[in-house]
Amino acid sequence: MAGVWRCMLAMMVLMCLCLWGYSEAVGGAKSRPRPQRRPPKKPKVEPIDGTPPAQNIDIQRMTGRWYLLNTASKCSYLINHGTSVEPTVMNIASSPASDGTLLITTKTRHNHQCWEIRQVYYLTPTPGRLTLKGARPELNTEIVIGETDYNSYAIMYYQKQGKITIKLYARSVDELDEPLLTKFEELAEKQKLGLAYLFPFPTYSHCGDVDQDHIINCVPTC
Structure with missing residues (x-):
């Protein structure tokens, strides 16, 4: 009788071992991590347009000479060299080809020599809004003529890759008054460009x- 019990006990132990081994095999198969797909690339998000709405600007009245008086910007070049900026004058002209562009020439001094930078601004369907094309569309500079009276001053916004630069121009360096400077500083402050980011330009030479x-x-980078 004892032999029969020993035989039955051995069979039960063997069955338990087999079942345990089977459960481990099944459990291991279930716990194997499945190959994970790479997460999809996040779509590129266009930078929010922080420039003010363009006014109904008569672009032809903007042509002619403009003197740069002040710039509000976080441009690294200006932050590092803002105390040594040179007098700068911009000239706006309509393209002779009548192809919806403006010809921009900017004269400034570098290493004690005068340089002229030539650019093309493209008109957009919105009056007062222009585009300076970069090497790729995401490197375009969007330009908004924020305020102007055509005869004495113009405030222009330049936005590239979400960063904004504001420039104050005048028809003559002799027509600058204190209220206009204060207004420019207030507009710069709205773009979080406080006094530390204001860079006055020389009005002579x-x-x-x-x-x-x-x-x-x-x-240009700024």
């Missing part, structure tokens, strides 16, 4: 004629 060797076509 502007460049005259420029040698052909010093004419370049490029997109």
